[in-house]
Amino acid sequence: MAVTGCTTTNETPSTTTGGTITVAEVNEVTSFNPNTPQGNLDMNAKLTGYTRSGFFYLDDKLNIIPDKSFGTVEKTSDDPLTVKYTLAKTATWSDGTPVTADDMMLAWAVQSGFFNDSTTDADGNVTSGTTYFDYAGDTSGLGLADKPVVGDDNTSITLTYSEPYADWQLINPIDAPAHVVADHAGVALKDVMSAMQTMPRGDAAKPAAPNDALKTFADFWNTGFDATSLPTDKTLYLSSAGMVLDSWVPKQSITLVRNPDYKGDLKPKVDKIVVRFIGDAQAQVTALQNGEVDIINPQASADTIKSLEALKNVTTLTGNQFSYDHLDISFNTKVFKDANVRKAFLMTVPRQQILDAIVTPQNPDATLDDSQLFFPGTDAYDAAIKVNGSSAYDKVDIDGAKALLAGATPEVRVLYNTKNPNRVASFQALQASAAKAGFKVIDGGAENWGSLLGSGTYDASIFGWISSGVGVAGVPQIFSTKGGGNYSGYSNAQVDSLAKQLQVTLDKKAQDDIQTQIDTLLWGDGYGVPLFVAPGVMANSNNVTGVVYYPGQAGVGWNYWEWAKK
Known part of the structure; x- marks a missing residue:
């Protein structure tokens, strides 16, 4: 889709590193897990964009851009379709724990629905069997794959599909930190991984008794990351990316700071990103005008754009959205x-x-x-x-x-x-x-x-x-x-x-x-x-560089590591 920009240019000092950038977003965070039905909201996904690395990201032209500092993806066979994911040594959680195949196995179990053997009624209530991970996405695609083969000293998984899969390149097998889910669920991670390796694919026609370790593990994943304020336990919001959550003022803002444990290539240029929750579009424009925020991503309207174009030292970006x-x-x-x-x-x-x-x-x-x-x-x-x-x-x-x-x-x-x-x-x-x-x-x-x-x-x-x-x-x-x-x-x-x-x-x-x-x-x-x-609109003060219009769900923060202050 075409993207158009309206720009006001002014003389500004050269770009420097460090400092704070403040962003206005419409909605507030409600969960550190955007993959559950109740957590499947735009701001939750945007938060993980700042705090979760993956094997790739989508740029503003929707090209798949690999992040080899997190890991590599290799298609090793077309028939059958076989794909290997190998983690880089630089992939680390912010508590110092390396990202491992255990984390990828969690993501695979969630996204494939492999172990589910439940039957539901017309209202969605389970009438027999077990739903382990309550996933807001679709499981039929990754569900075409057999159980992953773990290798390379627990740093890789290999997926083999029973049929060609149209979206295989969009599979990003990373989710919450598995060790955190296990700790909070009160189960041993080795017991959960053992269950994943030994349990057969779920069959709704012949449901089995639930595996206690996996069910307890999944139950925490389903609801344990929901929040209305900053938890006292920092492990509930670990980061594997360039920023890590530092504070949360409910109904007002969250603050992210540089992740000192991040060893990847997408290092942020700024020290701090503050995300303010401002639902009203005109209030976002006013905050930008007053210097209270540097970047806004309001709901688009003719009045909003007219107000923005009247501001000095502001760049306005408009375009279509998906x-x-x-x-x-x-x-x-x-x-x-x-x-x-x-x-x-x-x-x-x-x-x-x-x-x-x-x-x-x-x-x-x-x-x-x-x-x-x-x-x-x-x-x-x-x-x-x-x-x-x-x-x-x-x-x-x-x-x-x-x-x-x-x-x-x-x-x-x-x-x-x-x-x-x-x-x-x-x-x-x-x-x-x-x-x-x-x-x-x-x-x-x-x-x-x-x-x-x-x-x-x-x-x-x-x-x-x-x-x-x-x-x-x-x-x-x-x-x-x-x-x-x-x-x-x-x-x-x-x-x-x-x-x-x-x-x-x-x-x-x-x-x-x-x-x-x-x-x-x-x-x-x-x-x-x-x-x-x-329609979409984003705008930024001209004392900020690196802001690029984005039409997809990642929003204005899709390339936060390129943002800088002047």
């Missing part, structure tokens, strides 16, 4: 069991009104987002919207909704983030429009909306997904019955089958065809509606 706001129906609540009620509700969503209010003032050429899977501006999107059935929801149809309701006046509780102005505006527009058809839309907005996703306490939700911009793993993650990001209780056997097929399809055109089929099924089932593709 992010979109959407309204999702909850299939596991009573009101939407009836397909006609789902479709009637979606007919009342004033999508054009919401687009015109939030996006069009900034981008006059903005159009409705008519695909659940593809972003506008791509050939695949243009082809999909011709056949996927989205046109049925392009315009509000109150009469059509009334006909489907046949006099009923359903109550619908909608969850959204009350601290996000765009989500508030979307909810208010929806509430007023749906009332015309007879719906009683109840305000279910909450500050802690993220922790409520998938809880069954609401009937529909308004929130945003932000993608890495590469790969297809996000499709089964969100839309498969057992997808870790399926907060809607949505289940369609055809979608499950197609999503599984997608994971082993290497041809791009064939991938697009499969995704178009899924897109069509989603619209036909009344899954929900995309509201708009979110």
Whole structure:
């Protein structure tokens, strides 16, 4: 996607090292583990961007950039697909413990779901067997691999896949420090690793008694890193990257400092990075203007950009994002069991009104987002919207909704983030429009909306997904019955089958065809509606260098090690 920049240039002193850079972000940290359903929020992932190294990162053009100071990735065979991950000697946790294959085995167990043998009901409750790691991502891709072979004195693992895997290059087998999880779970790490080496693949048709050591270990991973303030135990927020968390003032800010134990190549130039939590976009602009922050990443709007462009000594960067706001129906609540009620509700969503209010003032050429899977501006999107059935929801149809309701006046509780102005505006527009058809839309907005996703306490939700911009793993993650990001209780056997097929399809055109089929099924089932593709804006004081616009989920801090003060 194209990225455009608007720059104000001024004479400034030369770049120096050291000092403090302060960044404004919209949301607050809620967990040091962004890979659980409740921890799967943007700011949690952004924090790990500062504090977790990996085998690679994605640059601003979405190229895969290896970090050989952490480790190397080698494809040793195409048939069968075999990939070896070897840790560098410089890979170290901030308590001085080396990163080892134990850590990679934890990441593999989480991301593959290898040991899970659970069956769940329509509401997602386990009815038999065991779910060990409650992973927010998709397990079907890495689940194609056999159990890793550990080698090189516990510094490497080798994965062999049973089938080709489309996203194998995006597998980054590193997660939380395994020794910390074991210590806090009260189990011996050697017992956990022994269980991983000896236990067979889980089989939901023949569930086994849970392994106590692995279950206790996984239980801590699932919830033990959630936090509302800085833990007294520093091991809960260890770093393997250039910065380490130093302090946290709840509802205000976190402070990161240089990690003295970091031995890798991506060393930060500054001594300290302060991340302030400022939800309101105009408040971020004001903080930048007053010199309270150096970099901001607010929610984009025409007013925000206009305010930024009026500031002196500020660089404003705008562009597209791999992010979109959407309204999702909850299939596991009573009101939407009836397909006609789902479709009637979606007919009342004033999508054009919401687009015109939030996006069009900034981008006059903005159009409705008519695909659940593809972003506008791509050939695949243009082809999909011709056949996927989205046109049925392009315009509000109150009469059509009334006909489907046949006099009923359903109550619908909608969850959204009350601290996000765009989500508030979307909810208010929806509430007023749906009332015309007879719906009683109840305000279910909450500050802690993220922790409520998938809880069954609401009937529909308004929130945003932000993608890495590469790969297809996000499709089964969100839309498969057992997808870790399926907060809607949505289940369609055809979608499950197609999503599984997608994971082993290497041809791009064939991938697009499969995704178009899924897109069509989603619209036909009344899954929900995309509201708009979110535009992006970042800005920085001209006393800071190295800030580069980024369209993906890593956000403004994707290259923090290149930031410097002038």
